[in-house]
Amino acid sequence: MSEWIRFWVVAVLLCIGVICYAVEVVGIFRFGYVLNRMHASGIGDTMGLLFIVLSLMIASGLNLNTLKILLLIIFMWLTSPTSTHFLSMVEMRTNPHLDRYVSRRKAP
Amino acid sequence: MSVETAYQFLFLTALIILGILMGIVLIRSIIGPRVTDRILCINMIGTLVICSVAILSWLLHEGYLIDIALIYAMISFLTVLVLASVYIRKGSGPARAPEGDVLRSGPEMDAGVSCAGGDRLMAADPADRIKEDADE
Structure with missing residues (x-):
């Protein structure tokens, strides 16, 4: 019986993770500009990965793989904002038509 | 139905859905008008692949696949950084x-x-x- 309880917990967490990824993909198509699409892609990078990996941790029990999966979460949560920041920097530096999408304040 | 069969069915379904999502993101990266769109989509495909490899490591009972997922995460991060520095220097x-x-x-x-x-x-x-x- 306890195995089935664990199975349903894993199933719910996995479904939440997959739904997060589906929302991310829908958002990629619904938004119209790169800096808006980054907002959508942040959902999957944080919550989708967290829930799927959490379900795997519960399914596999406590062993060395759990520690490695935890390391994966920590690494992805550190690197995903960094790469998004770099991408937005590329967009700000190289798009000549930036004023159509972004309203920038003049420097005083 | 035993618990093992249920786990197999659950994770296989998740893998199939993730594969379909990967194809859709690939379409977005083809039609994305600017280079940053494409780099963003490649980054998203990388995250999807990391999740799929983590699920596969449970399905196949191979612990070392999680190491591969870690290395994939590092290489995906490095790809974005290198491409960003190239395009910042260009424009x-x-x-x-x-x-x-x-x-x-x-x-x-x-x-x-x-x-x-x-x-x-x-x-x-x-x-x-x-x-x-x-x-x-």
Whole structure:
């Protein structure tokens, strides 16, 4: 019986993770500009990965793989904002038509 | 139905859905108008692949696949950083940028304009740029 309880917990967490990824993909198509699409892609990078990996941790029990999966979460949560920041920097530096999408304040 | 069969069914379904999502993101990266769209989509595909490899490591009972997922995460991060530094060096600041969108490439653009080779892009015909602006 306890195995089935664990199975349903894993199933719910996995479904939440997959739904997060589906929302991310829908958002990629619904938004119209790169800096808006980054907002959508942040959902999957944080919550989708967290829930799927959490379900795997519960399914596999406590062993060395759990520690490695935890390391994966920590690494992805550190690197995903960094790469998004770099991408937005590329967009700000190289798009000549930036004023159509972004309203920038003049420097005083 | 035993618990093992239920786990197999659950994780296989998740893998199939993740594969379909990967294909959809690939379509988005093909039609994405600018280079940053494409890099963003490649980053998303990388995250999906990391999740799939983590699920596969449970399905196949192979612990070392999680190490592969970690290395994949590192290489995906490095890809974004290297591409970003390349494009930042190529287009240097919004003040110097010409009227045409330098990094924009797609089926609606002229054949001579692509995202590779910045100096070739600078030499594009100004009349085309004006026409393109009027189209937009």
